[in-house]
Amino acid sequence: MSAAGRFVAALLCFGRHEPDAAGGADPVLGTALATTRLRSWPATQWLGFAMNILVKDRDQPMHNSFAKRCWFLLLGATLLLPAGCADGPLFYVVSLSPSRRQEWAADERYEPTLHRQLDEVHSVRDTAGSMTVAEQKHWAHEMKYLLETQQSPLLRAAAVDALAELAVPEADSGLALALKDKDPTVRIAACRAWAQHGGKQAIEHLAEMLGSDTNLDVRLAAAKALGRFKDPTAYEALGLALDDSDPALQYRAVESLKEASGRDFGNDLDAWRRLARGENPGPDTTPYLVRRLQRWF
16 A cells, blocks of 8 residues: 555544553554655644644544544645645645655656656747747657657646647647547647647547547537637537537537537527538527627626
C-alpha cells in the first residue's frame, strides 16, 4: 500500500485501538505517521499533536463515533493534497507546496521533471503568436513528438494546447494524432484545438469524434466545438446527436445548433432536426429581440 493509503487507512481505524501504555497516541495512526514519507511534513506533525490531545478523551461517548472518524478522514484527506502524485488532477495543487518545489529543483540535476516540461510547453503555447513560420514548424514537430513518446496525459494535453496556437499545416498531423490518444483528457483538448484551428478538416474530425468516440465527455466536447461552425456538415453531425439516448448530449447538440445557426426553437427537437437536415423549421420559438436581451442579462 502506498504511503498515502496507509495514512488514510489509519485515520479510518482511529478510535478502534487502545492507546499505548503511556496513554499516548493511537498505535495504528502513530505507526502510519512514522512509516510514511509524510512524517517530516509540518502539517503531519500538527495532526499528530491534535490526535494526542483527542486520545485523552477516549472515555467520552463521541470518541468511537462514526462522526469523529469521518472528521479525521476529511482532515487527513485535506492535508494529503500536497503529497499527491506528480501527475494527475492534483498536480497544480501539489505545485503550490514549497517542499515539493524543492524536491523538483533537486531532481532537475538528473533529468527534466514534469513541472519543468510543462513550463516549457506552456511557454511555447504562450509565445506561438510571435514566432516565425520556421519556428512554428519546428515546435509543431516537437509537440507531436511529445504526443508520441510521453507517458503523462497532462503533458500530452499541454502539447495539444500548444499545437492549437501554431498556425502552420504541420500542426494538423499532431492534432489528428491527439484525437486517437488513449486518454480522454487529451482527446478533449484535441476537440478544443480543432475548433480553434477551424476549417473543413476540423469539422470532419469533430463530426467523427461526436459520432464514434466511446467516452461521453469527449463527445460532449466535440459537440460543443461544432457549435463554432455554421456549416451543413456540422449541422448534420449535431442533428444525429439529437437522437442519442443521453439527454446531456441532446442538450449540448441543441445548444451548439443554437450557437451556430443563431436560431432558437426551444426544446422542439423536431424543429432542430429539420434545421440539421437543411429544411425550413418554421419561425423561432423565442423572438429575436428576446434572445438578444437574454444574452445581455
